[in-house]
Amino acid sequence: MPHHLLIPFAAASAPECQALLPGLKLPKLQALLALLSEQPADRGDDHQLSPPHERALAQVLGLPVADGQIPWAAAQSEAPTVPQAWFSLCHYQVGMEQVTLLPGAQLALDDAESRALFEAFEPLCAEDGLTLRWDSATEWHVSGEPLRGLACASLDRVSGRMVDAWLAESPANPTGARLLKRLQSEAQMLFYTHPAHDARTARGLLPVNGFWVHGAGALDASLALAEAPAMPDTLRQAALRSDWTAWTAAWLVLDAAEIASLLAAVQRGEPVTLTLCGERHARTWTTAPTGAFARIGRSIKQLFGTTPIADTLKDL
Template sequence: MRLTLLIPELIWPEPGDRQTLDGLATPALGALLARGRESVEAAADNSADALIAAAFGLTDDVPYAPLRLLGEGHDPGTDHWACADPVHLRFHQERLILADGRTIAIDATEAGQLVRHLNDYFAEAGEAIEFVATTPDRWHLRLTAPADFRTPPLSAMAGRRVDRQLPEESGTAWLRRLLNEAQMLLHGHPANESRTDAGRLTINSLWLWGPGQLPTGLDRCFETVHSRHPLARGLAKVTGTACAEVPASFAELQQASAADGRILVLIEDLLRAVQYEDSDAWQQGIRDLEARWFAPLAAAVRSGRVELDLQSSTIYGLLGWNVRRGDLWRIWQRPTTIGAVAARLAGSTP
């Protein structure tokens, strides 16, 4: 089996956080990291979405919106789309911080009411655009023309400081106007008034990102993609690749896969813990992965049953470790620790 294993935020982003990193026992992962052939790409976009796209060969100007829409079960056709995800922006210590839709717990009724309100307003104003809420926290915007702007994916901004929502360029003036109008409409809607009365964070803005058309002619890279992520599922569909749920463990994956198959598995267990600086959740996630995935994987690689391509999006860049049978027999290379890897990548010492 040739396994591409994508795990966003495998390396904790604070190398000096000894409380989180010290004493975290991961001998199997440590052997994979120490003995695999490491690659580090200092990309402009180190997000989980960029990691997923790169696994399918997409690295520049990725049209995330139509791919994600396709993964949600909708046909984007040949239209131009942008992700228009509902968020809450708030000032904290003189900084503007973004909370994503999952964090502020938007329900389907609220999403439906707000999207209808936006669509009714812009239709009356003669704007031939359309908002589509595929889930309560994932919205899409059908555009009337190509929109050439680049903003980070929402996964890179959740829990982070926002400097600006759209580039200050002449070509985005109409989008900035649209966003300003949408913010005013959201602010005055009864759904948000009810949230305020209940002491809940309001849905006061949209995060626009990932514009483009659905790509064609992409090569098929895998026989099966195991993921719940709509972007990964969309990429699987557009490349004619079978898509399945994420196995609970490597043992379960082995039972479901051909011995000589080329498989991609995306595990998102660590992502939100890093986004919202929850070190306890990240530690527990690492321990679970060590038991369910890394320990049995190391044994399978050592026996020659698996060739592993482990990849992760991190603050240090897009990281990769290719590990084959002979690599794990280099026992003179002692297993490393996540803390040591983080310190090395950050240019410091543990």
């Protein structure tokens, strides 16, 4: 297997991030891209339910890719033909004219609180033909036929953003979409009256007041997934927090570590692949061919100079 590094949120669409790109110095990345050949890009837009890094990862693993219907939960199941998804606990922050989602990873939620909420909510799911399973403090697994054909926005799409534009609308299963919206409303009321709400508020913590459904889908049959690429998470974590100082620092560390390692592999003659993902596109570069025409192409590329890193990242 060639070395494959897949980097989520190598750039973000936020104006604050775009303003930083011209001053971002990534010499190892610049040198690496000069030695690689770009492949056809996966181009999209900011409004797709599945972000570029999830589409790119699914393609590498061999999963079917449809917008909002990458079967992440089913792919990790022993019964992958059953429709499945994840319910991720969150805090809906209500403003004057908008509702913003804060993911469970930012809520310091412990197992005991999560299990208490789970035990209260699980019977409501069962009444609607859904089987709920506790997986972690912030993420529960759900399965059942009402989920079949649903298209759901990735949690990475909605984290820290207004939720209205991302609510599930599935022409293939409008009944299931309505069921989920009702369950989200019921969860909001149930969690508000649950003792965990007042306990967290008393400790100065944001209460859990809902969940987000994502990763929905089913497979036609069991799949043997391909080997996953290396996928550093530091840029993603900083971008989802809108911490652009941390995002810039993370890029500098990546350039000096993982990117430098990939560059060294190329210089040793080893095959490598690099995929950079923004919020619209995923662009992939692989080890350059060694034939005569390829050498001529690289010579021409070197003559005219390589594309500035800021321009490359802007086109993500």
